Amino acid sequence: MRGIYNFFNSVGLFLNLFWQTLCSLKFFSVSIDKIFSQLFDMGNRTLPVAALISLSIGAVLALQTGIQLSEYGIQDRIGGIVGVSLCTELAPVMAAILMAGRVGSSITAEISTMSVYEEISALKTMDIDPIRYLVLPRFVACLITLPFLVIYMDLIGWLGGSFVSNLNQSISVSFSAFYNDLSQVVTFSDIASGLIKSVFFAITISITSCLVGLTTNGGPREIGTSVTKSVVASFISILILDYILTRFLILVGLL
Amino acid sequence: MNKSIEYKNISKSFEGKVVLDNFSHSFESGKVHVILGKSGMGKSVLLKVLMGLITPDNGEILINNKSLDLAKEIDSLKVSYVFQFSALLNSLSVIDNITLYLDEKNIDTKENRLKKAYKILSDLDLDHSATKNPSELSGGMRKRAAIARSLMIEPDILLYDEPTAELDQINTGIIANIILDLKKAKPITQLVVTHDISFAFAIADTISILEDGLINISGKPEEIKEINHPLLKPIA
Ligand SMILES: Nc1ncnc2c1ncn2[C@@H]1O[C@H](COP(=O)(O)OP(=O)(O)O)[C@@H](O)[C@H]1O
Numbered sequence A: 001m002r003g004i005y006n007f008f009n010s011v012g013l014f015l016n017l018f019w020q021t022l023c024s025l026k027f028f029s030v031s032i033d034k035i036f037s038q039l040f041d042m043g044n045r046t047l048p049v050a051a052l053i054s055l056s057i058g059a060v061l062a063l064q065t066g067i068q069l070s071e072y073g074i075q076d077r078i079g080g081i082v083g084v085s086l087c088t089e090l091a092p093v094m095a096a097i098l099m100a101g102r103v104g105s106s107i108t109a110e111i112s113t114m115s116v117y118e119e120i121s122a123l124k125t126m127d128i129d130p131i132r133y134l135v136l137p138r139f140v141a142c143l144i145t146l147p148f149l150v151i152y153m154d155l156i157g158w159l160g161g162s163f164v165s166n167l168n169q170s171i172s173v174s175f176s177a178f179y180n181d182l183s184q185v186v187t188f189s190d191i192a193s194g195l196i197k198s199v200f201f202a203i204t205i206s207i208t209s210c211l212v213g214l215t216t217n218g219g220p221r222e223i224g225t226s227v228t229k230s231v232v233a234s235f236i237s238i239l240i241l242d243y244i245l246t247r248f249l250i251l252v253g254l255l
Numbered sequence B: 001m002n003k004s005i006e007y008k009n010i011s012k013s014f015e016g017k018v019v020l021d022n023f024s025h026s027f028e029s030g031k032v033h034v035i036l037g038k039s040g041m042g043k044s045v046l047l048k049v050l051m052g053l054i055t056p057d058n059g060e061i062l063i064n065n066k067s068l069d070l071a072k073e074i075d076s077l078k079v080s081y082v083f084q085f086s087a088l089l090n091s092l093s094v095i096d097n098i099t100l101y102l103d104e105k106n107i108d109t110k111e112n113r114l115k116k117a118y119k120i121l122s123d124l125d126l127d128h129s130a131t132k133n134p135s136e137l138s139g140g141m142r143k144r145a146a147i148a149r150s151l152m153i154e155p156d157i158l159l160y161d162e163p164t165a166e167l168d169q170i171n172t173g174i175i176a177n178i179i180l181d182l183k184k185a186k187p188i189t190q191l192v193v194t195h196d197i198s199f200a201f202a203i204a205d206t207i208s209i210l211e212d213g214l215i216n217i218s219g220k221p222e223e224i225k226e227i228n229h230p231l232l233k234p235i236a
């Protein structure tokens, strides 16, 4: 019972913060500086690791499926398979997981530290809305960074896949054959599906990590607990949301 | 007598634990009022209710017989709070902390904001640390920076939560002087919560003792000294 109550309570708090953040979007123009500094920070935290992850996922994907396909002599289909799996599923989910781990955790750490040391209360004494001051720039920056990260991981993942397909002896599909098949199979709606997912993931990650930070109370020990809580909550939400969104995108015919 | 701040039948509990129980007390304007009390007695809660950081379960606060919200709205009453651990924003330099309120509210030009901030900082002997990060300051400097930040909003009421906790004798003396200078320079009401008995007697116009959610003992320092209260033992 207690668990069910806590679950619905958290969902309520999440939706409330999401709504208030949307309302604070009218201060978008005066928050541009803060948004840029968040964008810069988020890019720094994610781009190098994202390149590494997507390169290796693309490579492994091509290796595993490519060898299977070559047993049937249809290895020239490899470009399409790698292309679609990456942009509809692997890139958005991996980008979101990376974002939650690298960016969400640091947002929660920063904001929960501010809660514990009464910096949030200090903002309130100056009549400065913490949602406008802290949540809004992180929310907007996340919403810009994550779709961008997905495209970035799509491209690098494809690159990794094409390299392996080209270099591996038993697959040996040329670059042009790989990208030729990819461009025939991957549709605009495949890419759009990945981006739609990433928008939902960005909302989930930014609001969850800010919410956990803002609701932290007690001593410095709580900061670590909050960070773990925020990352776990984001991971679980991403995985559940991924399934729901995939069903939905199939339903509306995008996938 | 002009009773500027009146707590009227304020009650506050946290998860069933009563902290303030039908609390009523008045503080005269323009004076320095010290509130003494054991730890966990609800001194911070008392200040936070006045600051608007905690909503009481019952009761209200009247400022010159107007409700707190009304006074803020009509008389543009301003209350500020000096936090126990200063609560400066660690992501900003000292000077950005000080100008934060004016920056965010977009009051005045950037140049004038800085001029005003540097004036206050030099009054508090902090101008040389303006570009430092709060984490590079000593406890005493952080406290003064927190006071500077509060003064930027030109408060009518300034609340101090244990301003000398973790400070040595010299820094405690500096804070005491700042409070006394402010009283002379401005028509400002200062409420100071503290453990430090000698500090209390150095600054107070009135001293009140908070016990079990109520103030039963309150008066001028000379009167309080006569009472043989266990909290005042260290000076006996
Ligand atoms: N936000 C809060 N949530 C729960 N309990 C609180 C909160 N703030 C204060 N309390 C409780 O109220 C009591 C009084 O706290 P406080 O005003 O901080 O005491 P002090 O006199 O030491 O400043 C304490 O028992 C504390 O645990």
Ligand SMILES: [Mg+2]
Residues within 6 Å of the ligand: B043, B044, B045, B161
């Ligand atoms: Mg306290």
